Amino acid sequence: MHAENLALLVALPLLTAFLLQPLSQKFAVGWLAPLTVLVTLLLTLQLGAGVMEQPISSVMGGFVVPMGINFYLDGLAWLFLIALQLSLLLLWPRGEQGQSVRVQVLMLLLTASSIGLLLSGDLFNLYVFYELLAVATFGLVAAGESRATAIISFRYLLLSGVGSVLALTGIALLYSHAGTLNLGHLAELVASGELVLPLSAFLLMLLGFGVKAELFAVNGWVPEVYATLSPRLSALLAGVVSKLALIVIVRLLVLLFPTPEASQVLLLLGVLGVLSGELAAWRAQDLRRMLAYSSMGQLGVIFIAFSLSVEAGLLVGIMLSLHHLLVKPGLFLLTEQRFQGWSMVLFILFALSLVGVPPLPGFWAKFALLTGLVSAGGWINSTALVVFLFATVVEASYLFRVVQHYHQERERHQERGRAAVSVVGQDNSGVWISTLFATGLLLTAWQIQPISDYLQQLAVQAGDRQQLSAIVVGVTEGRP
């Protein structure tokens, strides 16, 4: 299958999004949008066949690379594409909210922009997809039933707008220094020492893209938005969408800013994120807010991981991201109804993995971070280590407080002779989908060795700047 078809992954969801409203006047189109995502998922599987050996690149419009925009698919992008599309299919809005054609359109635009963020190899194009992602999310947040959503989404819009301005300023600054926006081309220039990019450009882009990645100082929107959105959408945003911005930041760090200063900024913001997020989660009174705050803390941990040296950092960071991507949506879905029996078992399973109890994947990811921090040495890393261990204790404390709370409540119900059963006919699909996430978690625990070998390969590939430049520049040769 030739590389030019990479464009289809973005073009098809956009096409369906444009067509959906005119078509909806004549036909029932509820199935069309998820079907499109299924088609792009199959396309991704087909395109990704040989991608671990040889990443592929395709230039839109067939121009030479620094002039045109290219899409680049390597193992890392492929893995997150699969995770993204599976999560989208599982968490696609259903019921009353899913009936609205406009919600379907916004979900398709969210899909297209997320895929674009993973594939695009051009800085300004990344910014365009980031904006599209932001606007689609505003719409979805504002569509909630309660009247408070309008205010919440407005605050989110303001913060996100400031972030976009910062990111765009960073990109403009970088362009004024380099005269090109292509990541492959830039990586080549930086690697050969021909170009030194100013750290302020990285900071601006870090804060800008960090809004979606729940980076400390620009993550104020997180608790409000996740507490008001439907559990499915919270699960989607906290699970996979927050990782997309993270991947963009990591690519910037690895390809363009391989300096210790850039890593230290990431480490510092990560540590502050862990402290603020976990302590706020410990004090939170509402379950969804607690999960939202703890998500801020866990993304802080991932930022700490990526600040390690390139090879170790990428591996540990990807492990932690994937773990969070499985656990957080599962937890958010459980908040849909009251805890009882099976959902309690699932909650305890997710909580154990989040804290890092041995056979579960969370343990391996956290253990890798621990060894990485110890071997990196230095007082900054030691401080991060202490903070990280402290955060784990706090995490365990509040997660098991929830378990204890619900257990007591159940006993009280039983004493009164009322079984704590939910209303008959309640929508249980959230628990089923959560079960699927838990199955994924257990499968990972079972196959931990082959999976970590695969991730190791992936990390080496994502850190290989020469391969990226060679492939992106290689595409340009032999074309007019």
Next chain:
Amino acid sequence: MSREQRSLEWTPLLFSGGLAFLLFTLFIATMFGEPPMRAGAMIQQAGGVELGAANLVTAVVLGYRGLDTLGELAILFASATAVGLVLSTQNGESDKQASVFPDKIFLGEIFESASRLLMPLLLLLGFYIIIHGHLTPGGGFQGGVILAIALFLPALARSGEIPLNHATIRLVEGGAGTLFILIGLMALMQGESFLQPLLQPGEIGALFSAGSLPLLYLAVGLKVGAELAALLVHLSGESA
């Protein structure tokens, strides 16, 4: 004074301090003089010949960075859809939305006649700017806004009465976006890349030149015009 109020008083100072610092850093980091033009110089050399567009900006917007333009159209579309969604949920069950326009007021003979006279002229101007986008400054985005103004004007003069039925607007909105993507996909089907310019570049400066770029600009113009008109429909309170 409560604690929250006191912290609010500090916020503007902190914000302006941060902004000043930001601008200062940018000033230091900006390279004055002649910045490097790695991609820009290549485009300036190749652009005219390769694509046949007399207006080099068009060659960049629709050729070299066509995907960005598609993304921007999608952003505009997402905003219009989000506005529609918010306005329809804010008004709850009732199908009829609140209108931002005042109820029927007669604004005077001159105003109404002028709006009726200006509308066809504005439509003509809008299409002229769109169709000549590859030759002169202007193009789909600017022309599209003028098309939307042509629809806004009668609505203002006649209290929110829109000359186009909103099913039509929705059809144009979806159809124009589809046209843009289909032109891109046609190149893909012929074994080229997505959004590769089709047809012959032709003679620079002629109306029929620059291959498929004018068609793309037509799609952009219609899309922008329809998107803004759709916003007007939402604000005028018709059930959409």
